Amino acid sequence: MSIDGKGTPPVLEVDGVSVSFGSRNILHNVSFELRAGEFTGLIGSNGVGKTTLLRVILGLQPISTGSVRVLGAPLSKRSRALGYVPQKVLLDPDVPMRARDLVALGLDAHKFGFSRRSATEREKVEEILVAVDAESFADARIGSLSGGEQQRVLIAHALISSPKLLLLDEPLANLDPGSVQEVVALLHRVAKDHGVSILLSAHEMNALLPVMDRIVYVSNGRVASGTTDEVVRSDVLSELYGHHVDVIQLHGRIFVVAEPGTSAEDVPEHPRYQVD
Amino acid sequence: MFTGFMVNAWQVGTIVAVVAGVVGFFVVLRGAAFPAHAIPNGAFAGAAGANLIGLNPLLGLGVFSALAALGIGGLGKRGRPDVATALALVLMLALGAAFLSQSTQYEPEIYSLLFGEILGVSSTQILPTLLLGLASVLAIAVLYRRLLLTSLLPDVAASKGVDPYRVDVMFLLVVGLATTMTVPVVGALLIFSLMIGPPAAARTLTSRPGAALWLSVSFSLLTIWIAIAASYQTNWPVGFYVGVISAAWYLAARTYVRTQSFLVLRRRVI
Numbered sequence: 001m002s003i004d005g006k007g008t009p010p011v012l013e014v015d016g017v018s019v020s021f022g023s024r025n026i027l028h029n030v031s032f033e034l035r036a037g038e039f040t041g042l043i044g045s046n047g048v049g050k051t052t053l054l055r056v057i058l059g060l061q062p063i064s065t066g067s068v069r070v071l072g073a074p075l076s077k078r079s080r081a082l083g084y085v086p087q088k089v090l091l092d093p094d095v096p097m098r099a100r101d102l103v104a105l106g107l108d109a110h111k112f113g114f115s116r117r118s119a120t121e122r123e124k125v126e127e128i129l130v131a132v133d134a135e136s137f138a139d140a141r142i143g144s145l146s147g148g149e150q151q152r153v154l155i156a157h158a159l160i161s162s163p164k165l166l167l168l169d170e171p172l173a174n175l176d177p178g179s180v181q182e183v184v185a186l187l188h189r190v191a192k193d194h195g196v197s198i199l200l201s202a203h204e205m206n207a208l209l210p211v212m213d214r215i216v217y218v219s220n221g222r223v224a225s226g227t228t229d230e231v232v233r234s235d236v237l238s239e240l241y242g243h244h245v246d247v248i249q250l251h252g253r254i255f256v257v258a259e260p261g262t263s264a265e266d267v268p269e270h271p272r273y274q275v276d
Numbered sequence: 277m278f279t280g281f282m283v284n285a286w287q288v289g290t291i292v293a294v295v296a297g298v299v300g301f302f303v304v305l306r307g308a309a310f311p312a313h314a315i316p317n318g319a320f321a322g323a324a325g326a327n328l329i330g331l332n333p334l335l336g337l338g339v340f341s342a343l344a345a346l347g348i349g350g351l352g353k354r355g356r357p358d359v360a361t362a363l364a365l366v367l368m369l370a371l372g373a374a375f376l377s378q379s380t381q382y383e384p385e386i387y388s389l390l391f392g393e394i395l396g397v398s399s400t401q402i403l404p405t406l407l408l409g410l411a412s413v414l415a416i417a418v419l420y421r422r423l424l425l426t427s428l429l430p431d432v433a434a435s436k437g438v439d440p441y442r443v444d445v446m447f448l449l450v451v452g453l454a455t456t457m458t459v460p461v462v463g464a465l466l467i468f469s470l471m472i473g474p475p476a477a478a479r480t481l482t483s484r485p486g487a488a489l490w491l492s493v494s495f496s497l498l499t500i501w502i503a504i505a506a507s508y509q510t511n512w513p514v515g516f517y518v519g520v521i522s523a524a525w526y527l528a529a530r531t532y533v534r535t536q537s538f539l540v541l542r543r544r545v546i
Contacts, residue, residue, distance in 0.1 A: 058435040086431045095305065095428065096479040096488035102428065109425035110436055112418050141483040157432070 009072030010035050011081075011165050011197045012057065017066035019052055025221055026052050030066070032216050032225035034165065034197050039188060041208045042201040044218030050201040051087065053218065054167050057199075058084055071164060083158030083196075087169035089150065093143035099153045100125055100138045106157035124160060131193070132156045132186060148179035152186065159190065166191075168200040172207060180207050187211070205232070206253045232256070284397045285504055291402075291409045292458045293470065293500040297493030298413050299454045300471035302447060304479065306427045310358060311348050311448055313468045314365035316455045318344035320464040321372030323389050328379045333389070334404065337459055341452035344368055349445035391515040392463030394504065401460065408457035415450045423447060424485065462500075466515040470496055473522025477529035495525050 012034040019027040026049045034040055044050050055061035057068055059075045068075045070082060083106075104117060104125045117125075129135045132152040137145060142153060151171055158166055168187070172180045188211040191198050202208060205215065209228065216225040217232070219240045224231045231237070232254055238244045241258075248255045278286070303312045322340025323333040344364050351360030376386060388396070416423070422443050426433045430440040458467040474495035478488045503517035 058431075060431065060434050080436075082435060084432050084435045086429065089429060091428065092307075094479050096483055096485050097424075097428070098483050101485055105421060105425050105428075109421045109433065110438055111421060114417060114420040139483075154429075157429075 009069075011038075011071060012199070013067075013069040013072075014053075014057065015067050015069075017053075017056055017068065018064045019049070019056060019061060020064055027056070027063075028221040030221075030223050032223060034199060034214070036164075036197055037191065037195055038213040039191050039198045039208075039211050040200070040214045040216060041205055041212045042199055042216045042218065043203070043205045043208075044201075045203050048218045049221050050218055051169055053223075054084075054169050054199070054201060057167060058082060080161060081164040083161065083163035083166040085151070085154045085158050085166070085168040085171055087171075088174065089154065091143045091150065093141070095141070095143050097142050098139050099134055099142055099145065099149075099156075100129060102142055102153055103128060103134075103138075103156045103160055106160040128156045128160045131159070131190060133182075146179075148175050148183065151175065151179075151183055155183075155187070155190070159194065159196070162194070163196060165197045165199065168198065170201055170203070172200075172202055172204070184208060184211060209252070209254065228254075281395065281397070282504075282508065284399050284402060285394050286501075287402055288397045288405050288461050289394055289500040289504050290497065291405050292461050292467075293496040294493055295409045295412050295454050295458065296467060296470040297474055297496030298416050298489065299451060300475040300496065301478070301489050301492045302416065302423050302427070303451065303471050304475040306423070306444075306447065308447070308451070309468075309472055310361045311345075312451055312471050314348065314361050314368070315341050315344045315448070315451050316459055316464040316467050317365055317372075318368030319452070319455045319459050320389050321368045321375060323459065324372050324375035324379065324386060327385060328375050333385075333460065334456065338452075338456045340368065341455045342449060345448035345452040346445065349441075349448050352444075353441055388463065389459060390463050390465055391513055392461060392466055392518075394461050394514045395507065397461060405457045405461065408453060412450050412454040412457070415446070415453070419443065419446060419450075462518060463515050466518045469519045469522040470499060473525050474499060477525035480526075480529045480533050499525065 010033040014033070015031050017027055017030045018025065030053065042050050042053065052061055056063055057070075057075075059068075104121070107121055107124065108117070126135075129138045132155050134149070134152045134156055137149055142150065145153065155166075155168075155171075171183060171187075175183065184207055187198055187200065190196065199216075200208070205212070205228075212228060214226060215228050215231045216223050217237065217240060219237075220242065222240060224236050224240050232247055234245065234247045237247060237256060244259050246257045246259070248257055300312075303309060319337045319341035322336035322338070322343075324336070325340070326333045326336025347364040347367075348357070348361050351363065422433070422438050426438060426440040426443045433440050433443075455467060462470065475488075475492040477495055478491035482488050482491060499518055499521045502521055503514050506512070506517045507514040
């Protein structure tokens with residue numbers, strides 16, 4: 001087990017993890033670590049195994065080789081150290097639940113029976129709703145909320161059990177650019193205020209550049225990890241992709257561009273999709 | 277109307293309505309209307325089979341509704357749940373047809389299993405109905421929060437060690453339990469309407485889960501009470517009234533919500 005400077009184990013250690021579905025290798029010998037309080041982007045185009053990797057960390061996906069440790073302990077299904085915000089939740093507009101009901105469920109869904117929630121518990125719900133700027137729609141039906149609002153409610157739901165590591169699967173997909181900025185700023189603030197490490201998957205890294213401490217870049221089932229400067233370089237990414245790519249910096253934004261003639265399918269987010 | 281055999285009808289009807297209101301709330305929330313249709317129909321085949329070999333129909337109902345629940349849950353894990361449900365339903369109905377063809381002398385009983393005979397409930401049926409009803413409601417109370425979370429966020433539930441598949445099978449077994457007690461009373465075809473109409477109406481009217489649950493039970497109680505009274509007065513089957521009133525709740529609730537939002541809009545415009 002590796003120990004960081006303060007003598008505490010890393011929040012997450014992924015060591016030599018491989019996953020295959022039948023004969024297809026989804027992840028191949030993936031290793032990286034997350035340290036306390038860091039904001040990490042899990043970057044790669046669609047279908048490279050980001051969701052699979054998150055499911056491995058959550059204990060929902062069996063692995064063929066390797067190990068995952070959370071706070072220095074082997075993964076157990078009931079780990080309370082993890083919070084999870086899944087990708088694209090489709091909520092029936094008629095679901096009889098307010099935003100605050102879903103958040104409160106994050107506190108006690110594992111408990112049997114239903115007792116009235118105590119004053120302290122209700123206060124905690126209120127606090128977390130304020131922390132994610134959701135108090136204005138706390139009493140609205142969850143199915144009637146916009147994508148960005150639902151995202152904030154799901155973040156509150158995940159945060160209320162005081163996890164040490166928050167995993168978010170593509171929380172920025174399907175949001176308009178304004179909401180993307182809001183959610184990123186919110187996560188950054190929450191990470192600092194609550195001492196939570198964040199691992200967020202995205203197919204586009206530019207929105208995350210100002211807040212990202214580290215990057216885990218995924219392609220072809222393999223990863224490169226480190227700071228943005230260490231990873232997002234032509235030589236590192238070319239090796240990861242298996243063919244030459246250029247890394248272009250433009251007005252503080254980064255574009256990964258394949259050589260002409262190379263199949264573009266591996267390259268995350270073509271520049272022409274960039275919207276400012 | 278409140279004496280003699282009618283006392284039994286009121287008592288059993290009340291128990292059935294509470295169970296249908298509670299279980300139905302989660303049937304609608306989980307999108308399980310199709311299994312809730314298939315399980316009572318499968319249970320009906322079980323009762324027909326038990327009749328044929330001279331066993332207590334309640335035993336046949338219980339065994340077949342449990343088998344239907346496990347079959348739907350088990351097959352639905354890998355494949356498409358709707359296909360699993362349809363195949364379980366078809367298999368049960370086929371068995372029911374076979375059993376029926378062999379036992380023509382029980383036609384009135386078969387008819388009552390399909391459409392109910394609440395006005396003919398005997399006092400010996402009250403205790404078993406009450407016990408099975410209590411068991412169903414208790415099971416829902418114990419699983420309450422798990423049912424909510426797995427309905428809305430199955431992956432999040434799984435990451436917290438709450439297996440959505442296990443919760444689903446347990447829920448289907450509760451539907452089977454509720455079915456076992458209610459089929460002899462309101463019939464296989466009509467317990468389904470009582471499990472869908474009132475809860476669906478309730479959830480359009482309120483966004484609070486607890487309030488929606490109480491409203492669902494209230495609508496369900498009103499449905500069965502009105503149905504029993506109307507059936508007593510008119511001699512039309514209870515099932516007819518249960519089906520019509522259940523659907524009416526939903527239409528009325530939708531209309532009310534639409535009118536409300538229309539009025540709010542108009543007020544804003546003016």
